Amino acid sequence: MTIRRNPFHTLYLTEGANEVDLPPVFSPVLLPHVGPLFLPGNVVLKAMQGTGKSMLLSLLETNVRLAFWNNLEHPYPLPDQQCRFVGAGINLSKSLALKLNELIFSKDRDENIQRSKAVFSDFLNCWILRDLLISLRRLIATKNYVQLQRIGVASDPRSLDEAVRLLVREDSCAFLASEKTADQAEKALTKRLRAHLDLVNSLNRDKRLPAEVEQTLTHAGEPISAATRALRSAKVIESDVNVFVTIDQFETLLRKRQDDSDEQKHRRFVDVIDELIANRDRSVSYRLGSRPNAVLEKSESLRDYLDINLDLILQRQEHAKNPVFKRFVKDVFVRRLAVSDFQDIAKVMSPLKHAFGSSPNAKMRAKLCAPKENPEKVIRCDSDWPTEVCKFLANISNTDVLSAKLGEAWFRQKIAADLKVQKKTKLTVTKFDPNEVFQRPWESRAWWKKERVALAVLQIAAANAQRVLFFGEADIVALSGENILAFVSICREIWESWGLANADEISTAKDAAFPPFDMLRQDAGIRKASGSWREKIAASPQGNTLQRMIDTMGDRLHRQLIEDRQMSYPGANGISFAEHDLESDLEVKRLLHDATAEGFLLQRDHTPKHLTRGKSVKWYPHSILAPYYELTVAHTKEPLYLSVAKFRAWLERANVVSVKNESPKAIKTSSTDDVQSPKQKFLFDEAE
DSSP: OOOOTTTSOOOOOOGGGGTTTTTHHOTTTGGOOOOOGGSSSSSEOOOOOOOHHHHHHHHTTTHHHHHHHTTTTTTTSOGGGGEEEEEEEEEETTTTTGGGGGGGOOSSHHHHHHHHHHHHHHHHHHHHHHHHHHHHHHHHHHHOOHHHHTTTBBOTTTTHHHHHHHHHGGGGGGTTTTOOOHHHHHHHHHHHHHHHHHHHTTTTTTTOOOOOHHOOOOOOTTHHHHHHHHHHHHTTTTTOEEEEEEEEOGGGGTTOOOOOSSSGGGTHHHHHHHHHTTTOOOOEEEEEEETTTTTOOSSOBBBTTTEEHHHHHSOOOTTTOOOOOHHHHHHHHHHHTTTTTTHHHSSSSSSSHHHHHHOOOHHHHHHSSSSSSSSGGGGOOTTTTTTHHHHHHHHOOOHHHHHHHHHHHHHHHHHHHHHHHHHHTTTOOOOSSSSGGGOOOOTTTTTHHHHHHHHHHHHHHHHTTTTOOOHHHHHHHHHHHHHHHHHHHHHHHHHHHHHHHHSSSSTTTTTTTSOOOOOOHHHHHHHHHHHHHHHHHSTTTTHHHHHHHHHHHHHHHHHHHHOOOOOTTTTTTSSSEEEEHTTTHHHHHHHHHHHTTTTSEEEEEEOSSSSSGGGGEEEEOOEEEEEHHTOOOOOOOOEEOHHHHHHHHHHHHHHHSSOOOOOSSSOOOOTTTTTTOOOOTTTTOOOO
């Protein structure tokens, strides 16, 4: 039996080098948007988890560059003018550098902080310098004279030994004074790194570095700058060749903390790298890979580094005809299939639509969620409504249950508005004629209807004790939420669902019922991916707390959407805070930012309806979580306007955060009372 392997089995391409050949599956779609990453100068590349940050930074790695050199069908994706560099780097998480922050070097707080920073600086220098020498040795060893000339690197290995002889004369590299060759320098640096790692691996019971290391600790960046000068002087690299040093997972420096009893404990290692950037050493260009919540304080954007926010690049811009993310997912999809057993799909005109088909329109989706018999059961008429109106809506539901549900909401809004007028004017005169419903006016108000169809479908499904079905190209792209990892996760689970269904068949395109995938198989895969994404929350730093917070948000928002029978707040799948209010509770602010950095919340700047509220920020559970929490997906209408105090009250009641002593008086627990929303336009208001 022939088994067709899931082309999305490996989620992280840059971490599955043994399983995936990177060059044929690397997508160049983002490269035009991050050009400065491959030009001289310091760059901070910010992005939430799963947006492609590590993929882009991988182009600076020598092993990836060599993989492209060895692949004649897929050349290195950068133009010649951006290829003249050598790269070195460190992943702060994988290198165990963070564990140095757990060690206590002195009982004196200030001395402990300074010694800790000094040890970290030396570890950082040794790791990067060793990686730089290894990278150059590997490049020279290829004897690929054409490529070496293209990037400006010498082909004679003796030049690298000459660079080491120049390097050891530098004061910052005095600890290498006895080394004569590049090989000897590499071994010396490896030995020095082992001394550091023995501290964190508990192999060194004294928790002290050897004297020869302790007495020669280096300042951050100085040996790397010295190495760059030596490499140019020895003509290992030509004068115009850049040295790019990547420091990835920079944000993790904020996770490992000691109890130093002051704010310095949060930034001791961050300060080291911050100062490194602020020095503006023109001989070396640093690339920091970071989540959005990591902030530099001593260095300044534009003056000391260029800030590239990948999240903003991927976010769909209003009126954009060809959004970057949609092009990105299509390219990733085709490339994954092209190197798998599904090459036949990769060659068709629209592979994504060919595999998944079209997503249903709102009317069809509502029909799928409603009872097949007696669909009028999902229409909720109040006892005091005119009988003719109830019968009319029931009749509509037999042919168009979506229109009937929207008609119910429209009628409720009319009644609510009429009661408001009566209360204000103390009149008992009815302002509208219930017979207007027979004209189905909600169908002619395009914007009113468009903003509420998703909510209507959700309420129809809930009234029928069903879940909204998700399937098709548009649904999959929307649920991915501008996150390529989410997209690949959805594809993987759909493929797995299909594979299980065809496990007893010979899995070839000729014999298997494929494509497009069955809509129920797609929905099952999407829901599994959604549940897995929610489970990931617990595995993140502060995962239990973040998971309870997002669970609380998801539950509150779901209830708000379901209970809003007037459909007055169709954008209630997210929340909004005034920035000045958010600053009043730094604990809540930190939780929101941490959840955003990990890819579990989506953060957007927000212009409120009422300018007196001031600058605002809104948050949504990531789109891939919508099936799990039973939320609408689109973020097109005003979110719930909350005060931070009320949001904190949600979290306190769910035991996410502890109760503040200065907490405000008891707040009503009704989901609608927890909301401070601006006035929403009803059907009869002036069209927006």
